[in-house]
Amino acid sequence: MEALRIEPTDDSPLVVLDRENNLFEISGKSLPENVVQFYRPVTEWLTAYQKDPGPETVFTFKLIYFNTASSKMILDILMLLEEMAEAGHEVTVRWMSLTSDEDMQEAGKEYEEMVDLPFEHHTYEFE
Amino acid sequence: MTMTYSGNNSGFINYIYDRYRDLTIRDICLVFEGRITHQVMKALTGLMEEQMEEMKEKRTLRRVYHVMVESLQNINRHAETFENDGYPYPGRGVVLVTRDEGHYRITTGNIIETSNVEEISLFLGRLNNMDPAGLDELYMRQMRDGVISAKGGAGLGFIDVRRKTAHPLDYDFIQVDKDTSFFIFTATISRQESWKH
DSSP: OOOEEEOOOSSSOEEEEETTTTEEEEEEEEOOSOHHHHHHHHHHHHHHHHTSOOSEEEEEEEEEEEOHHHHHHHHHHHHHHHHHHHTTOEEEEEEEEETTOHHHHHHHHHHHHHSSSOEEEEEESOO | OOOOSOGGGHHHHHHHHHHHHHHHHTTEEEEEEEEOOHHHHHHHHHHHHHHHHTTTOHHHHHHHHHHHHHHHHHHHHHOOOOEETTEEOTTEEEEEEEEOSSEEEEEEEEEEEGGGHHHHHHHHHHHHTOOHHHHHHHHHHHHHHOOOOTTSOOSOHHHHHHHHOSSOOEEEEEEOSSSEEEEEEEEEEETTOOSOO
């Protein structure tokens, strides 16, 4: 299936969804004017990927900022991943936060509480 | 040196100088009145980031930035059109960021329909009376059960602003006429507070 790549802007994140190279990542800032419109290709891609996923999906979130409307879309993405896991596929969420950003680390723990998926929490020093 | 202003304009100069003095004495970091478009929201939050980066208040900066994004997006989505000399002003409002030794305060003001006053007032009052665990639970429930509205909001902004500020939300309403009211809202953030209340 064709890879999806959305280049980052000052209000929207980099999105890489690439089955062939086993890369699944959303990183950067997320406060687009229209979250539904921005994330629609992402959820559509994942809905298609669900039907025939790779042997092991590690989905990386490396966000430095997201607004509340985006938080809802992130949950939608996690719920699609959860459906894959429920169907017996191996899925892991890698949640990356800046060491200094406790709010981002806390957000990762909240999402972990909300969906039934294994989470790896990582911190990094610099952007 | 050329005198640019004639004597006739001294009232205007005094007016500008008074505003300038007022803003600097009160330590107002940012003030804006006008239509809060998405671009304006980005510009204002960017300005604030720039000011605060110089001061190395990383944690406080993140919170001030977030509260500004959410408050400005509220105005962008919910401020009601009102007429002034025949001109409609959708998404228009006033934003003020002030600081003192211990706090940053983000204040917004905008016109809403009077019929919405009670609902907003009850909701904000309820948020003020909730403890951190209750707020976390409400946020997660709303994220799970809520839907993105036609206006693009998820109904999460106020909850998260309350969650991320250790202080109660300040709010008031001034009735403008029968149908419209002015909604004024202030979120207070302690400087370099710990990340959880």
